[in-house]
Amino acid sequence: MTTEQIYAKLTDIFRDVFDDESLVLTPELTASDVPGWDSFNHINLIVATEVQFKIKFKTAELESLRNVGHLVEVIASKVG
Amino acid sequence: MSLFWLPQQPDWNAALLEARKRPAREVAPRFVALANTSIDFLQTAKLDKIVQQCGDDLRAALTRTRPMKLALLGSSTLTHLVPAIRMAALRRGFWLDVFEGDYGMYHHELADPSSALYTFQPDVVLLALDAQHIAGGNGASAEHSLANLTACWKLAQEQLGATVIQQTVLPVFAPLLGNNEQRLPLSPFSIVAEVNHRLRQQAPQAGVHLLSLDTLTQDEGLKTWHDPALWHRSKQEVSPRMAPLYGDHVGRLLAALRGLSYKCLVLDLDNTLWGGVIGDDGLEGILLGQGHAVGEAHTAFQHYAKELAGRGVILAVCSKNDDANARAAFERHPEMLLRIKDIACFIANWQDKATNLRTIAETLNIGLDSLVFADDNPFERNLIRQELPMVAVPELPEDPALYASTIAGAGYFESLSVTKEDLERGQQYQLNAERNRLRESSTDMAGFLRGLEMQLIWSPFDSVGLSRITQLINKSNQFNLTTRRYTETEVAELIGQPECLTLQLRLTDRFGDNGIIAIIIGRPAHGSETDVLELDTWLMSCRVLGRQVEEATLELIVKQAKLLGARRIAGFYLPTAKNGMVKDHYGRLGFLQTSLAEDGSSSWILELKTFEAKPTFIQIVEGTLDHRTDLREAH
Incomplete structure (x- = not known):
């Protein structure tokens, strides 16, 4: 799966979770940039990502997530 | 997919977008329809967010039952x-407000009448305690946990006045011994098993309902949950x-508390009750019973339907077939488990199924929203979903081996108690068929009624009848003057109250016992009018319509009201979506109307001095428990 494909799929998930069809993902994007990205939606986001990509994050990986670019790197390392 | 019995809707997001644009009064049915698709947790959260934004307008448009309040602790x-x-x-057509208790503060909140929980005044409290809390601490024991839970139930029931739903404990702990963990009774694994075991023993007598999380999760497995x-x-x-x-299971319990569970399973025949098409393949050609895997799968489904009937679910048939062909299988196929007598309403013709389902609901005197329609054909299912959105239509999988688990998983027939009447319902519909034959053979109505040799056996509310009385109070929709719902605790409080009139009425006739078919609650009027008895509740089972039971009941009420010192009886009609049939009930019985409000509700009064009972063919008998038992055996 290419980085672009991961971004495309992740964009759909973000738009669903935050109910915002205009949301555009950039590597630098963090929780403080997106209205509604609270702890509740964060969990939903992570669980939805696990379901959609058929992957499982390690607890330590989630602890250290910095931004969307970092999240994409972690996904890439798992989907191959 | 967790809501597996609901249909997928590929353009769900677009439909939601479209629904949002509509004015408030039009969105309700669209949102209900969107909730009745197989949505995942994100879609659920999305729909909920939009629904909450609609607020009061939508709340007012959801009229299946009045809004409900749940405290989640x-x-x-x-x-x-x-x-x-x-x-x-929302999926079940009603509005729910949810109060979420503060993290871990449930006991404190239940014990403190000044807490936000008491301000919220929940109808129902759901105690959803996690396994760690129940069995994870040092010194944890089943006794200790159960003592804590029963104390909470008592507070919720007696202080807060709420119905309690207790979640059983999710078995999340790893065993320490393995297969024989019971030899270590204080391991967290064993404590959870013991608590769940005892909850099942104690819940019924405590008047607590269970959300059976431990068994519910077995289907998809703990690792999924x-x-x-x-x-x-x-x-x-x-x-x-x-x-x-999880939410749907809570929803079905809440719906059952309001008497909104489904009552009737309507079955298609070809490729639903048996494999193949009887019109083409013939009686010998259909697949049913031993020797063929598909045939055995259909037999298993019939077996499940028959078991449902055995506990009170009504069965009906709705099939596109020639009537004679369809009946032949029931009458002559040796492998048929279901027989004609198991089917309360049998319709096989070439009309569209929406028309036929309307006929079935009318014939059985139940609402269309009491029907579950099981059909293997996606075309028929979609037709019914479109034409009759209030009918439940499970998305039956292609393999008949999965029919039973699909219908069971949907929880349509969720029930909180089983009464004797439930167990005998199938038989009662059969007796009704015999009564109908007598009616057809009688030349006039009076002759028919006289021939029935009816007895109306009455007694005040008592503990034996409690569960059936409560069930009727919460289930009856059509012949129900005020549709006031009471919990079992509230009904129990009426037992032995000297100033109140409580009646449970049983109707027997020469064909058998109809069971308890009517409930009356009368209370003295407040304030100055001390000689008025107000009829808080008058409800009756529609099964006994047209048999003069109303007239005989009034005769009895008048007699009892006089004994209580009343000189007048006041009656009320409060309209709902379903009780239009009793709008003129009091007028027909000779009451005078004293008020009519804009919403259609009306008040009525009857002067006892001038009242003369209408003659009926019903003998009114005071019944003790023993007396009723005798009668049962006599028939």
């Missing part, structure tokens, strides 16, 4: 379950993925 994160619980109520990583990260015991199914 626990000791870990439950926020992610709230949208799914609310959407499960519980993610230890999520527990550590966010203290979510139930994974958000499974929130829709």
Whole structure:
């Protein structure tokens, strides 16, 4: 799966979770940039990502997530 | 997919977008329809967010039953379950407000009448305690946990006046011994098993209903339901993925409390009750019974339907077939488990199925929203979903081996108690068929009624009748003057109250016992009019319509009211979507109308001095328990 494909799929998930069809993902994007990205939606986001990509994050990986670019790197390392 | 019995809707997002644009009064049915698709947790949260934004307009448009209030109390994160619980109520056509207790403060909140919980005044309290809380601490024991729970139930029932739903404990702990963990009774694994065992023993007598989380999770497995990583990260015991199914189970319990469970399973025939098409393949050609895997799968489904009937679910048939062909299988096929006598209403013709379902509902005197329509044909299913959205239509999988588990998983027939009447219902419909034959052979109505040799056997509310009385109070929709619902605790409080009139009425005739068919609650009027008895509740089973039971009941009420010192009886009609049939009930019985409000509700009065009872063919008998038992045996 290419980085672009991961971004495309992740964009759909973000738009669903935050109910915002205009949301555009950039590597630098963090929780403080997106209205509604609270702890509740964060969990939903992570669980939805696990379901959609058929992957499982390690607890330590989630602890250290910095931004969307970092999240994409972690996904890439798992989907191959 | 967790809501597996509901249909997928590929353009769900577009439909939601479209629904949002509509004016408030038009959105309600669209939102209900969107909730009745197989949505995941994100869609559930999305729909909930939009629904909450609509607020009061939508709340007012959901009229299936009045809005309900649920307090969700626990000791870990439950926020992610709230949208799914609310959407499960929407799925069933009613509005639900949810109060979420402060994390781990449930006992304090229950004990403090000044807490936000008391301000909220919930109808129902759901105690959703996590396994760690129940069995994870040092010195934890089943005794200790149960003592804590029963104390909470008591507070919720007696101080808060709420109905209690107790979640059984999710078995999340790893065993220490293995297969024979019971040899270590104080291991967390064993404590959970013991608590769940005792909850099942104690819940019925405590008047508490269970949300059976431990068995519910067996279907898809603990690993799907519980993610230890999520527990550590966010203290979510139930994974958000499974929130829709969790919420739906809460929703079906709440609906059952309001008497909104479905009552009748309508069955298609070809490729539903048997494999193949009887019109083409003939009686010998259909697949049913031993020797063929598909045939055995259909037999298993018939077996499940028959068991449902055995506990009170009404069965009906709706098939596109020649009537004679369809009946032949029931009458002559040796492998048929279901027989004609098991089917309360049998319709096989070439009309569209929406028309036929309307006929079935009318014939059985139940609402269309009491029907579940099981049909293997996607075309027929979609037709009914479109034409009659109030009918439940399970998305039957292609393999008949999965029919029973699909219908069971949908929880249509969720029931909180089983009464003797439930167990005998199938037989009663059969007796009704015999009564109808007598009616057809009688030349006039009076002759028919006289021939029935009816007895109306009455007694005040008592503890023996309590569960059936409560069930009728919460289930009866059509012949129900005020549709006031009472919990079993509230009904029990009426027993032995000297100033109140409580009547449970049983009707027997020469064909058998109809069971308890009517309930009356009368209370003295407040204030100055001390000689007025107000009829708080008058409800009757529609099964006994047209048999003069209303007239005989009034005769009895008048007699009892006089004994209580009343000189007048006041009656009220409060309109609902379903009780139009009794709008003129009091007028027909000779009451005078004293008021008529804009919403259609009316008040009526009857002067006892001038009242003359209409003659009926019913003998009124005071019944003790023994007397009723005798009568049962006599028939």
